[in-house]
Amino acid sequence: MQAVDILWQDEHLLVVNKPSGLLTVPGRGPDKQDCLINRLLVSHPNSRIVHRLDQPTSGLVIVPQSYEALKHIGRQFETRQVSKQYVAVVAGLLEQDNGEIELPLICDWPNRPRQMVDHENGKHALTRYRALQRDTEQQTTRVELTPVTGRSHQLRVHMLSLGHPIVGDTLYAPDTIAAASERLLLHAQWIEFTHPTHQKPVSVECISKF
Secondary structure (H helix, E strand, O other), rough: OOOOOOEOOOEEEEEEEOOOEEOOOOOOOOOHOOOOHHHHHOOOOOOOOOOOOOOEEEEEEEEEEEEEHHHHEEEHHHHOOOEEEEEEEEEEEOOOOOEEEEEEEEEEEEOOEEEEEEEOEEEEOOOEEEEEEEEOOOOEEEEEEEOOOOOHHHHHHHHHOOOEEOOOOOOOOOOOHOOOOOOOOEEEEEEEEEEEOOOOEEEEEOOOOO
C-alpha cells in the first residue's frame, strides 16, 4: 500500500491528503479494501474516521487518534463548527463572481449513490461559491466552494443544478464533460477546526494539483 501524505499531526489527530480515486473506508469485496483508513492503520494503529471524502475527490481529511478526539471532532462536524473550502473546475463560464446555492438534497434511491434536488423531502443544503478564474479558451471556471452543510455529493449536485457540472464527474456531468479529465476536478483544500485538547484553532491548507 502506498503511504498517505500526512500534513499535520500530534498525538491526538492527523490531517492527511487523500488522493483522488482512493476510498476513505473499505467497500464491499476484496478489491475495495485498499482505502485511506487501512493505509493509515499500518503506521498509526489508533486511526479513526470522523468524516469522509468521495472516492474521486482529493484533499484534507481529519483522522482522530483517540476515542476522545473522535467524539470532540465529531461534535464539531455535527454543530457545523468545522470550516472547509474546496476548489473545483466546472464547465462553462460562471456569470456571477460569487453567490449561494440553497437546494435541498435527497438520495435518488433507484440510481444510488446519486443524489438529487427534492424540495418536498430533501434535507437543507447550502453551498457558497466564488469564481477564481475563467478560462475562455477551455470554457471552464476555477471556483472556490464552501459547503455550509455537509450533504452527500452536495458540491457536485449543487454545481450541476447551477448549470456548471464539475469537470471529470462521471456520476453527474454529461459524457463530454466527464471525459474532459482523467479525474474529478474537486479538491478539499482548506480545513479549520478546534483542537480537542488545547481548544485552539487548527488550520491546514493543501493546494490542489490541477
